[in-house]
Amino acid sequence: MPIQSFIPPQRTLMGPGPSDVSPRVLSALARPTVGHLDPTFIGMMDEIKSLLQYAFQTQNTYTLAISAPGSAGMEACFVNLLTPEDTVVVCRNGVFGARMIENVQRIGAKVVVIEGEWGRAVDPQALEDTLKQTPQAKFVAFVHAETSTGALSDAKTLCEIARNHQCLTIVDAVTSLAGVELKVDDWGIDAIYSGSQKCLSCVPGMSPVSFSDQAAALIKNRKSTVQSWFLDQSLVMDYWSGQGKRSYHHTAPVNSLYALHESLVMLQNEGLENSWARHRAQHNKLASGFADLGLEFIVPAQERLPQLNAVHIPQGIDDAKVRQYLLNEYNLEIGAGLGGFSGTAWRIGLMGYAARSENVALCLAALKDALNQ
Ligand SMILES: *Cc1c(COP(=O)(O)O)cnc(C)c1O
Numbered sequence: 001m002p003i004q005s006f007i008p009p010q011r012t013l014m015g016p017g018p019s020d021v022s023p024r025v026l027s028a029l030a031r032p033t034v035g036h037l038d039p040t041f042i043g044m045m046d047e048i049k050s051l052l053q054y055a056f057q058t059q060n061t062y063t064l065a066i067s068a069p070g071s072a073g074m075e076a077c078f079v080n081l082l083t084p085e086d087t088v089v090v091c092r093n094g095v096f097g098a099r100m101i102e103n104v105q106r107i108g109a110k111v112v113v114i115e116g117e118w119g120r121a122v123d124p125q126a127l128e129d130t131l132k133q134t135p136q137a138k139f140v141a142f143v144h145a146e147t148s149t150g151a152l153s154d155a156k157t158l159c160e161i162a163r164n165h166q167c168l169t170i171v172d173a174v175t176s177l178a179g180v181e182l183k184v185d186d187w188g189i190d191a192i193y194s195g196s197q198k199c200l201s202c203v204p205g206m207s208p209v210s211f212s213d214q215a216a217a218l219i220k221n222r223k224s225t226v227q228s229w230f231l232d233q234s235l236v237m238d239y240w241s242g243q244g245k246r247s248y249h250h251t252a253p254v255n256s257l258y259a260l261h262e263s264l265v266m267l268q269n270e271g272l273e274n275s276w277a278r279h280r281a282q283h284n285k286l287a288s289g290f291a292d293l294g295l296e297f298i299v300p301a302q303e304r305l306p307q308l309n310a311v312h313i314p315q316g317i318d319d320a321k322v323r324q325y326l327l328n329e330y331n332l333e334i335g336a337g338l339g340g341f342s343g344t345a346w347r348i349g350l351m352g353y354a355a356r357s358e359n360v361a362l363c364l365a366a367l368k369d370a371l372n373q
Helices: 023-029 039-056 070-081 095-107 124-133 155-164 213-220 233-240 254-270 272-293 319-330 357-372
Strands: 012-014 062-066 087-092 110-115 139-143 168-172 191-193 207-211 308-312 332-336 345-349
Touching: 012 345, 012 357, 023 254, 039 062, 039 207, 039 254, 062 070, 062 213, 062 233, 070 095, 070 168, 070 191, 070 207, 070 213, 070 233, 087 095, 087 124, 095 110, 095 139, 095 168, 110 124, 124 155, 139 155, 155 168, 168 213, 207 213, 213 233, 254 272, 272 308, 272 357, 319 332, 319 345, 319 357, 332 357
Parallel strands: 012 332, 087 110, 087 139, 139 168, 168 191
Antiparallel strands: 062 207, 191 207, 308 345, 332 345
């Protein structure tokens, strides 16, 4: 028998990402492919840049989408900005902060780690204390929305502290972009990266990034070449900008960028503040349903991410069995615990298109049924 076409099941995605993709975005994906240097395509790339400036709330000219997932956006920020001589303070309160540390170590730069409790926001006082003792620090890096635990950190305050100590900031906004308040220019963020498949509800595989003028100048003036050819932003920029003439760097994921464009148009139509408010409202509904089911949140209320709800698995309940039941009976995917929470937590995502009343109702009914079984 020859291998047949792959027809995926129709799932409802309420895990840590990818999130449910809107039918509008899926149909944009199926539009005819054009050349990656076609003038109409270049025009669309310029629109993506300005739509991303809106989503990030920034005027940064250096705002674009890297042709690879969020992890590549993370790596792009680190390899372009850091040199082995630099000292970087990294706040770790979950899995993704740990990956930042690995990036710094692979570059050969010096890392000073602030250990935070899993399931809590990064402690601004700990950052202040560490920076006082680390005058040589040049960068501060932290995760705005820790998807591994569901904790939201106060990015505005952390950036202010970093700036007071003459440090540039590198911020992971993979899960926060479009889901919670995020203001790159007001908060003075220097390098930020996100992902297409979380609260933008686009297909996976692209990473929006933005660099402040100061960060962009640092990249432009660096003496040593960036260790990664593909992620070297001084090369990528020639493809994403320039009046009229663009030079080939790599073949952009043409159709995926149609999808990203569509998801950003949807965000613009809804309005950024409305998107934040919708995530919050659906989270409140889900939280009151969890209380009825006796499910307890890991993160204290004021540090909770609306778009990623981490709860303790009740005593005597089999983690894998419940998730399998939800998948088999309801076509519903929720997330397992990650790292230190493996086997003891569920992570329920309300990201982008999934942050809707019908998803909340389905999730609560399905969980109630699964727990009764
Ligand atoms: C998902 C995620 C990433 C990694 O993104 P990929 O697209 O999976 O590479 C990084 N940081 C955070 C906070 C995330 O949630």
